[in-house]
Amino acid sequence: MKSYREELWFQTPSRRDYVNITRKVEECLKKSGIREGLCLVNAMHITASVYINDAESGLIHDYDQWLEKLAPHEPTSQYRHNRTGEDNGDAHLKRQIMGREVVVAVTSGELDFGPWEQIFYGEFDGRRQKRVLVKIIGE
Numbered sequence: 001m002k003s004y005r006e007e008l009w010f011q012t013p014s015r016r017d018y019v020n021i022t023r024k025v026e027e028c029l030k031k032s033g034i035r036e037g038l039c040l041v042n043a044m045h046i047t048a049s050v051y052i053n054d055a056e057s058g059l060i061h062d063y064d065q066w067l068e069k070l071a072p073h074e075p076t077s078q079y080r081h082n083r084t085g086e087d088n089g090d091a092h093l094k095r096q097i098m099g100r101e102v103v104v105a106v107t108s109g110e111l112d113f114g115p116w117e118q119i120f121y122g123e124f125d126g127r128r129q130k131r132v133l134v135k136i137i138g139e
Helices: 022-032 057-070 080-084 089-098
Strands: 002-010 017-020 037-043 048-054 101-107 117-123 130-138
Touching: 002 022, 002 117, 017 057, 022 037, 022 117, 022 130, 037 048, 037 117, 048 057, 048 089, 048 101, 048 130, 057 089, 080 089, 089 117
Parallel strands: none
Antiparallel strands: 002 130, 017 117, 037 101, 037 130, 048 117
């Protein structure tokens, strides 16, 4: 069994952003040479997420609006976490809702997606560098 590891780095210009990283993960898979196995894609920061869904702009907008209703950024005083001097209590909650990681099967050297599935990096406290781990194992 082989394994391959690569880090993808992101620095979004806004506090919240949703980046389709499917092509970057596919590039990692190609570099790995693995044809059959599993691909883990993991947000390595507690205020960011990796998730799978449709790459449709209306849906991405809906996610953003829904998350902001569930865990609004303002007022920042509503979060006990922010008493530490941070202002990102909402980002931690948004990450918990959207998830930390995804695992995709690798079949015949391709990510084995269902219809419309794409991998996204969700950023909830941006404007600084963060990383995503891509770990691929298989043959």
